[in-house]
Amino acid sequence: MSKSSGDVRIENPLMPAGGWGSLGEVTTILFDQRVPLKDSRLLLKQNKPDGYACVSCAWAKPANPHPFEFCESGAKATAWETTSKSIGADFFQQHTVTELEAWDDHRLEDQGRLTVPLRYDAHTDKYREIAWDTAFAEIGAALRSYEPKKVVFYSSGRASLETSYMYGLFARMYGNNNLPDSSNMCHESTSVGLQKTIGVPVGTVVLDDFEKTDCIFFFGQNVGVNSPRMLHQLQAARKRGVPIITFNPLRERGLVSFTNPQSPLEMLTGHETAISTQYHQVKPGGDTAAVMGLCKAILALDDAARNGGAQRVLDTAFLLEHTQGFEEFEAAVRACEWSDIERESGLWRTDLESAAAVYCKASAVMAIYGMGLTQHRNGVQNVTMMVNLLLLRGNIGKPGAGVCPVRGHSNVQGQRTVGITEKPELAPLDKLKEQFGFEPPREPGMNTVEACEGILANKVQAFIGLGGNFVRAVPERGLMEAAWRELPLTVQIATKLNRNHVIHGKASYILPCLGRIEIDRQAGGPQDVSVEDSTACMHGSRGMAEPAAATLLSEPAIVAGIAKATLAPNPRVDWDRWVADYSTVREAIAETYPEIFHDFNQRMWTRGGFRKPVAAANRVWKTESSKAVFTVPEELKGNPDLSGAPATLRLFTVRSDGQFNTTIYSHDDRFRGVYGSRMVLFMSRADMAKHALAQGDVVALRTAASDGVERRVAGLTIVPYDVPPGCIAGYFPELNGLIPLWHHAKESKVPAAKAIDVILERDRRPS
Known part of the structure; x- marks a missing residue:
């Protein structure tokens, strides 16, 4: 049964994730984007050891991939980038920017690939083509006239490790740590919460752990939409009888059932694998309360075991050797009332006790989560509570167990690894000083919220965007769009037209770049790049499609072009050499971060990637106490600073x-x-x-x-x-x-x- 209202049609969805629906969606977008047959075959190289890394999500890339190691979302991203639709200077002669403002997000990007550099002409209200050298010279002249602390260098999650390293170095040589990125909008709560509890800012799980786990807890992550390739690991776990217990406000199809589109038998028979064995629709913001209830039930089970002379439920040896703060946490849990837990979580005590009983029977538990945990007032607390849950039974630092934050964009985690951070204490500034002969700025930079605050206060003079759609992604749209128009300079490095180009500064430039899937021909020959996945593994990525236009430059070439036009020459930084041969950028990265990137060029094509050191995965805790830290939550309320009125x-x-x-x-x-x-x-x-x-x-x-x-x-x-x-x-x-x-x-x-x-x-x- 369906009912329509205007342009909206509403139906009752019954299909599983994957299956024929997924196949149909892939076919449709390849057709809509006019992707030629030869380019659609690129999908066979997606996420392969000798191919290109998907430009959408950052889910792990296996050493032994499936024949079709792409999902519906990844195929859409590839079709979107390799589309034969394109827009040049003639498009902007036909449309004023005011007219384009009225277009929705889909229509803007659906016009196709940007092909020429553009500068906004206020007299005609149109973008006009500009020569690359002229654009670089004008941008560089403007940046030299501004106070460095008032310029923001934003990056989305798609830029490669090589580009990100160059971009971060450029910002610091210019004179600031204003390097917000899309992590600030999603998993910064992870970086903060995990660092202070287990001493690393990333997850401890790798793909092999899915084969060894005997229980999975899933929090606030829509796998069917945001990282569908993970459904292969979840389906395999379910077929082994592994329980998957889900906490999510909505019943998402990918967490209910899955038909594997790579299985002819499942496609022909319509067989579905039930993914979640328990599904708890937690109240938004109720995650801390829900986990508190799980911990309370676990302590009760441990009490019963101890009183009955049975084996303890808690891993007491692990707690004694590897943790601190358990006694304070235990006291807080015991003092917490079930009535408060039920009210704030929206779940019944019996449901939480049922989930806790499954947790206690498992020897290796993995906790997977997404932005449903992090994008809250108490987002950091949600992450640390999940760590508390795992620590109770020693479920960090052993096979099949651990914490698994699912990062969104394809290299957002990697950008942080090579220096994209507003926090100077997280960047190797002394090493950069030694390596490149300049004095790096030591003051904290702006994160995303602080950059927005600066723009609203007219304290930002320029915004450089390495990808992304910042003005559309941030909060406070009404105030932000008005303030954005007062920025003296906005520069956007992009592949497609988006809202951030039609809401622009007084001087505005759009610099079109090659996509990751395209062949990147430089003076040193075709170039490869590298990325980091959600499990902290590094992978090579090789472009394979012909560029959308001969006029496009690569991201490294654009960053280098702006840097050369802005900075005084530095004999230790040869931007032209780096652009000609990206292996020389990787050599510089390896010199800056030897523990992570030693022999970078030799290892970047390792099947399954090479992993950066994650100390907590080996039960080495890089915290102040050298132990994993239990934390006591400040409050159970999930939304403490907005009105809680009955209306x-x-x-x-x-x-x-x-x-x-x-x-x-x-x-x-x-x-x-x-x-x-x-x-x-x-x-x-x-x-x-x-x-x-x-x-x-x-x-x-x-x-x-x-x-x-x-x-x-x-x-x-x-x-x-x-x-x-x-x-x-x-x-x-x-x-x-x-x-x-x-x-x-x-x-x-x-x-x-x-x-x-x-x-x-x-x-x-x-x-």
């Missing part, structure tokens, strides 16, 4: 299967049964009845904040869905305008997009 609903943002981050491939979401629009609001039937709403009704949302700023999004069509009571869901980035800039995670400053208290209003006006 509010708790909104959390989600992604569809028709998007990756801010890239919108289509307006459809087949997993949730929504077609034709992304301006929808998912609501339980009980809450619909409470608010006298029917499917297809159109409403508006207003943020429940009393800071004098009006944040409102209208034109949202109601869709009934299985959502926890008092909670609603809508799409990122369409609802980002409802997030106050100050509504971010404590310590990490990750925008709290997964819990926003809002007030619902009837509204039939377009947003």
